[in-house]
Amino acid sequence: MTATQIASIRRFNRSWTEVTALLDDSYLHSGLTLPEARLVYEITQRSPQPVVELRGRLQLDPGYTTRLLDRLAERGLLTRTVDPDDRRRQLVAVTDAGREVAAQLASRADSQVAELLDPLGPADRGALVTALDTVVGLLFRESEPEVTIRTARIGELGWVLTRHAEIYEAEYGWPGFEAAVAAIVADLLGRSEQSRVWVAERAGRLVGSIAYVAEDAGTARLRLLLVEPAARGQRLGVRLVEECVAYARAAGHARLVLHTQDALTAARAIYAKTGFTLDRTSREDSLDPNGLAEHWVLELG
Structure with a gap:
């Protein structure tokens, strides 16, 4: 130091x-x-x-x-x-x-x-909380209680939307990102029989999320992977992805697909570790005006 x-x-x-x-x-x-x-x-x-x-x-x-x-x-x-x-x-x-x-x-x-x-405005408050969570995660990680993954409860999709918006605004500042996440959340709520959302909880506090939605009989989509800054570096992202993969496989899908951004290096590493491969890139549906969208696929058969 x-x-x-x-x-x-x-x-x-x-x-x-x-x-x-x-x-x-x-x-x-x-x-x-x-x-x-x-x-x-x-x-x-x-x-x-x-x-x-x-x-x-x-x-x-x-x-x-x-x-x-x-x-x-x-x-x-x-x-x-x-x-x-x-x-x-x-x-x-x-x-x-x-x-x-x-x-x-x-x-x-x-x-x-x-x-x-x-x-402070909402964005600054979110940035401050993110920074403090990071401090706790880096300095006091060994004393943290166990993280459990469970199905999201009523109202917790609101937390998923809020924290996606706050964290991505603080870390990337992509315009229109909150609206894009809101559309995903609305789709999940409108298709509750074809979707499932999990959250990660530590000591009564939510620290992560992931979602699954069936696109057709053969294909499901992974959505809304998020790990709070204070909970990063503890394999929580891998655990969340594995939870979604296991559910999609048990539901009988042949493949699981996802959309991400080339700037999200940590998330991309998690997808690669759990067996996903990059299928294609595109610019027209990129949430990052200066980057590329990436479409990954995992064959479940």
């Missing part, structure tokens, strides 16, 4: 600390310091829990942790008891008052973020 890169990250840290008032004595006007508020949050997520596990997860000094817990207990936000399964350990649990404070903090934090994003 270069000195310029290090300076850039440190500058962001200072700016974020300032804009979110993390150094205030009263975090979000709660009367708690930031470390105290974080402890309330962590204990609320799993109550009761061993103090030693809490301290280890947050990498806190034992004496410092004890002082923080003492102050929170004095305010009636938590209780401490001896672990009946191991009397050498202490358990900490949140009280009703502590849950109320945690809920207030969550609401105020949401409002703080909404106020921070309010001056």
Whole structure:
């Protein structure tokens, strides 16, 4: 890493600390310091829990942790008891008052973020979220929970459209792309008996999508492959394509086809890895005014 890169990250840290008032004595006007508020949050997520596990997860000094817990207990936000399964350990649990404070903090934090994003337009908000997801994916990938792939539920095609529009606007800026995706989504909704949409979910958050639609008895089309920036590099794109391929094969189709762009190198690599071959290129149906459309096919027989 270069000195310029290090300076850039440190500058962001200072700016974020300032804009979110993390150094205030009263975090979000709660009367708690930031470390105290974080402890309330962590204990609320799993109550009761061993103090030693809490301290280890947050990498806190034992004496410092004890002082923080003492102050929170004095305010009636938590209780401490001896672990009946191991009397050498202490358990900490949140009280009703502590849950109320945690809920207030969550609401105020949401409002703080909404106020921070309010001056930005939709495209800039999408670009910011994409960038932050990328940061999480690159720096904290090992701690991410498992990603599951499931059939999309009512309303989730709206997410598929929105994230396609936001991510492609941020990364490529192709004119008319959102309208093209909207037409695909409308077609899928209008042909629900001939189509299927899957989404990838991680910790309650959608991070990817793919769709299948039957064109005729012998041919099906793969559509709407998307992987959130934070979830890239983890074979999720391959898993989504394999899900679609397996479904098309089980449905008895002889081939699976798709339309993509020559600029989408990561997606093209996924298609090649799963057995697709490039059939032809064209310019007239390209979504990229400076690139080529590509038509790929996978023989399923």
